[in-house]
Amino acid sequence: xxxxxxxxxxxxxxxxxxxxxxxxxxxxxxxxxxxxxxxxxxxxxxxxxxxxxxxxxxxxxxxxxxxxxxxxxxxxxxxxxxxxxxxxxxxxxxxxxxxxxxxxxxxxxxxxxxxxxxxxxxxxxxxxxxxxxxxxxxxxxxxxxxxxxxxxxxxxxxxxxxxxxxxxxxxxxxxxxxxxxxxxxxxxxxxxxxxxxxxxxxxxxxxxxxxxxxxxxxxxxxxxxx
Amino acid sequence: xxxxxxxxxxxxxxxxxxxxxxxxxxxxxxxxxxxxxxxxxxxxxxxxxxxxxxxxxxxxxxxxxxxxxxxxxxxxxxxxxxxxxxxxxxxxxxxxxxxxxxxxxxxxxxxxxxxxxxxxxxxxxxxxxxxxxxxxxxxxxxxxxxxxxxxxxxxxxxxxxxxxxxxxxxxxxxxxxxxxxxxxxxxxxxxxxxxxxxxxxxxxxxxxxxxxxxxxxxxxxxxxxxxxxxxxxxxxxxxxxxxxx
Amino acid sequence: xxxxxxxxxxxxxxxxxxxxxxxxxxxxxxxxxxxxxxxxxxxxxxxxxxxxxxxxxxxxxxxxxxxxxxxxxxxxxxxxxxxxxxxxxxxxxxxxxxxxxxxxxxxxxxxxxxxxxxxxxxxxxxxxxxxxxxxxxxxxxxxxxxxxxxxxxxxxxxxxxxxxxxxxxxxxxxxxxxxxxxxxxxxxxxxxxxxxxxxxxxxxxxxxxxxxxxxxxxxxxxxxxxxxxxxxxxxxxxxxxxxxxxxxxxxxxxxxxxxxxxxxxxxxxxxx
Numbered sequence: 001x002x003x004x005x006x007x008x009x010x011x012x013x014x015x016x017x018x019x020x021x022x023x024x025x026x027x028x029x030x031x032x033x034x035x036x037x038x039x040x041x042x043x044x045x046x047x048x049x050x051x052x053x054x055x056x057x058x059x060x061x062x063x064x065x066x067x068x069x070x071x072x073x074x075x076x077x078x079x080x081x082x083x084x085x086x087x088x089x090x091x092x093x094x095x096x097x098x099x100x101x102x103x104x105x106x107x108x109x110x111x112x113x114x115x116x117x118x119x120x121x122x123x124x125x126x127x128x129x130x131x132x133x134x135x136x137x138x139x140x141x142x143x144x145x146x147x148x149x150x151x152x153x154x155x156x157x158x159x160x161x162x163x164x165x166x167x168x169x170x171x172x173x174x175x176x177x178x179x180x181x182x183x184x185x186x187x188x189x190x191x192x193x194x195x196x197x198x199x200x201x202x203x204x205x206x207x208x209x210x211x212x213x214x215x216x217x218x219x220x221x222x223x224x225x226x
Numbered sequence: 227x228x229x230x231x232x233x234x235x236x237x238x239x240x241x242x243x244x245x246x247x248x249x250x251x252x253x254x255x256x257x258x259x260x261x262x263x264x265x266x267x268x269x270x271x272x273x274x275x276x277x278x279x280x281x282x283x284x285x286x287x288x289x290x291x292x293x294x295x296x297x298x299x300x301x302x303x304x305x306x307x308x309x310x311x312x313x314x315x316x317x318x319x320x321x322x323x324x325x326x327x328x329x330x331x332x333x334x335x336x337x338x339x340x341x342x343x344x345x346x347x348x349x350x351x352x353x354x355x356x357x358x359x360x361x362x363x364x365x366x367x368x369x370x371x372x373x374x375x376x377x378x379x380x381x382x383x384x385x386x387x388x389x390x391x392x393x394x395x396x397x398x399x400x401x402x403x404x405x406x407x408x409x410x411x412x413x414x415x416x417x418x419x420x421x422x423x424x425x426x427x428x429x430x431x432x433x434x435x436x437x438x439x440x441x442x443x444x445x446x447x448x449x450x451x452x453x454x455x456x457x458x459x460x461x462x463x464x465x466x467x468x469x470x471x
Numbered sequence: 472x473x474x475x476x477x478x479x480x481x482x483x484x485x486x487x488x489x490x491x492x493x494x495x496x497x498x499x500x501x502x503x504x505x506x507x508x509x510x511x512x513x514x515x516x517x518x519x520x521x522x523x524x525x526x527x528x529x530x531x532x533x534x535x536x537x538x539x540x541x542x543x544x545x546x547x548x549x550x551x552x553x554x555x556x557x558x559x560x561x562x563x564x565x566x567x568x569x570x571x572x573x574x575x576x577x578x579x580x581x582x583x584x585x586x587x588x589x590x591x592x593x594x595x596x597x598x599x600x601x602x603x604x605x606x607x608x609x610x611x612x613x614x615x616x617x618x619x620x621x622x623x624x625x626x627x628x629x630x631x632x633x634x635x636x637x638x639x640x641x642x643x644x645x646x647x648x649x650x651x652x653x654x655x656x657x658x659x660x661x662x663x664x665x666x667x668x669x670x671x672x673x674x675x676x677x678x679x680x681x682x683x684x685x686x687x688x689x690x691x692x693x694x695x696x697x698x699x700x701x702x703x704x705x706x707x708x709x710x711x712x713x714x715x716x717x718x719x720x721x722x723x724x725x726x727x728x729x730x731x732x733x734x735x736x737x738x739x740x741x742x743x
Contacts, residue, residue, distance in 0.1 A: 151378075262561075275516065352559045
């Protein structure tokens with residue numbers, strides 16, 4: 001980690017006195033900086049962030065997310081992205097700018113229950129806006145949807161993608177990770193699929209354990225899946 | 227309740243209470259965070275004979291929609307006792323007492339939770355009393371706070387609860403069921419330990435102004451002890467190495 | 472659970488694909504139960520209690536025993552009533568308020584399985600014929616919902632009843648008066664075990680978890696007693712079973728019940 005020691009904090013814990021510039025999950029109470037969540041502190045050029053270890057996904061522009069269509073009206077689809085708010089996917093995203101509600105039927109393209117890979121366009125808290133216009137974005141036809149805590153996503157990806165690559169190579173599975181903690185796993189071999197799912201669950205449960213990457217490797221190799 | 231001894235000694239000549247405690251001693255408290263799979267956050271507390279489960283969902287969409295607040299998220303609390311939680315089987319339908327306690331606990335948590343950044347949402351806290359033994363609202367409040375933190379709801383402080391009271395003309399900490407029934411005063415307290423603010427306060431009984439002051443101070447001491455247990459529960463789940471969370 | 476739960480299309484397809492290979496999404500065989508853990512005496516102040524964990528489904532059952540008036544025309548029998556409630560903390564889609572029809576069905580199916588097996592000898596729970604009897608309430612609360620509440624609640628109630636202690640009452644001045652310190656075991660004659668199965672296309676799966684439950688075409692709960700006789704049935708879901716499928720279900724339930732009964736006996740340490 002960085003050269004400054006990082007501390008584990010709980011809501012209400014004082015991080016420091018004085019007011020360095022406020023970052024995420026930190027508030028000023030009187031003259032003290034206080035954490036608002038369970039997490040660990042990270043010093044970034046004198047400003048203190050608290051990296052949350054729990055909580056729903058809060059959308060950030062450009063994040064890749066996996067979502068599930070939960071409803072639609074004639075103008076847009078409403079998408080569950082594991083956030084406090086449902087995301088909106090406007091019909092014009094698929095039908096184009098000359099989209100016409102009377103002519104273009106949304107349910108022909110995406111129906112309730114469909115799983116999509118999308119990108120956050122706008123994270124205004126009224127309703128996050130997403131798009132499926134882009135390479136590899138759009139409806140996901142095949143695979144198993146696994147849900148983990150968004151706080152564990154960096155751990156599942158690993159340093160430079162090391163953890164996720166290790167799981168993919170060992171099992172032959174293809175894994176798509178959304179920043180919102182939703183993950184799609186597909187694999188031609190049933191065995192590989194079940195092993196990959198087990199590995200993902202293991203990372204989620206033991207995210208804070210040291211040498212997790214080695215532990216996961218051992219688990220994947222132990223049952224003879226290569 | 228039928229069959230209870232009427233000559234129960236609340237405080238003997240050695241200053242020992244009916245359950246063996248000293249006057250400034252709380253009952254045994256244990257808390258475990260993250261005990262449910264489906265809830266976003268959860269906690270289980272045993273506070274003396276009280277056994278209480280807390281589950282949190284949210285911030286999430288509000289139904290019915292007319293209850294949503296365009297400026298801030300709202301907090302909803304439901305305190306509910308199971309039929310088998312008390313001496314005489316309780317009807318599952320909500321009683322007036324449960325409705326009042328739900329409101330009081332909600333108002334004890336509101337100063338701590340920061341829902342201004344989640345307009346038009348609701349955060350739901352469900353408190354299920356599996357076994358009641360005096361002081362359920364303080365125990366439930368303490369569990370609720372841990373469950374909210376476990377769910378990642380932003381909070382400016384945790385909230386801890388403990389009751390103080392009076393029995394046999396003596397101020398006591400953490401009133402148990404017998405002391406509540408046969409004693410002279412019962413004062414449940416909810417407290418934000420870092421901000422030093424009391425967010426829940428009720429009283430049954432009679433206290434002189436001086437007793438009132440001392441009773442609150444005693445209760446706050448108890449709250450701080452509960453706070454240590456809350457921190458321990460969250461540390462165990464999130465910060466301990468080698469175990470599964 | 473509301474009927475508007477979104478069926479995950481991806482999930483139903485994957486479940487079917489795996490079933491064709493003889494597997495399920497959590498790695499189980501089609502006739503395999505999830506791990507079952509039963510703890511008794513978890514609510515010491517109640518007259519009996521049990522906590523069941525069936526996979527990720529969790530139930531707490533509490534027994535309350537108190538004097539009551541008998542039902543009309545059944546003055547020589549005690550009272551047994553079973554209830555169930557899905558607590559709102561068990562799943563994000565649970566609404567508060569009076570129990571909806573599926574939860575009423577759950578309570579009545581669990582009740583019937585226990586009642587029709589004759590598990591509790593109600594004739595031994597009479598204080599004064601036609602006037603005063605002992606009532607035993609089994610209240611189930613679901614604290615975590617991952618499917619198959621029928622079986623989980625049944626096991627919790629059964630284990631709680633087996634380990635419950637009945638106080639003694641005497642009739643004095645026409646009223647039942649508690650005699651302190653005298654407790655007796657519940658009068659148990661058999662151990663009913665319910666096994667719930669679901670059908671997806673032509674596949675029969677035992678102990679569906681919640682994901683599977685939401686994709687079922689039909690389901691059936693079969694309760695058998697210690698003699699291996701069928702004592703209660705409940706079919707649900709919006710589609711049907713062929714007769715052959717039902718026969719297969721009954722075979723599965725009898726073979727599965729043996730193992731479950733052993734787990735219940737172990738948890739309650741009886742020789743019934």
